[in-house]
Amino acid sequence: QVRLVESGGGLVPAGGSLRLSCAASGRTFSTSAMAWFRQAPGKERELVAAISWSGGSTNYADSVKGRFTISRDNAKNTVYLQMSIMKPEDTAVYYCAGARVVEHPASRNTAYDYWGQGTQVTVSS
Secondary structure, three states, rough: OEEEEEOEEEEEEEOOEEEEEEEEEEEOOOOOOOEEEEEEEOOOOOOEEOOOOOOOOOOEEEHOOOOEEEEEEEEEEEEEEOOOOHHHHOOOEEEEEOOOOOOOOOOOHHHOOEOOEEEEEEEEE
8 A cells, every 4th residue: 555644744933944754655656756735725736846756857836936845765765845934825735746657747736646645834924
């Protein structure tokens, strides 16, 4: 059984930082893309950042460019999201996603086959 387990969410003041981790088990994702999505109340799920199988290519939402960094450690089957200079509008449930076949950092959620349960991130103003 494939599992993606997010950790690191919580409450942070505006301007602060958080680091999310997503540990995968049940299959290796070292040859496929992984990503972080988020969903705020009343809004659709949106891409935050995605990373290719090698880590050599990344894709970010315009709203987080320059503030968030996605990375991965294939030896640990783990993907990370370093969030800095956080804003109240970053408040959402953050989901880790892994692709079964896609290698490039795709934006669309349909490119990803496996999803974590999500972790709440709240940024206070």
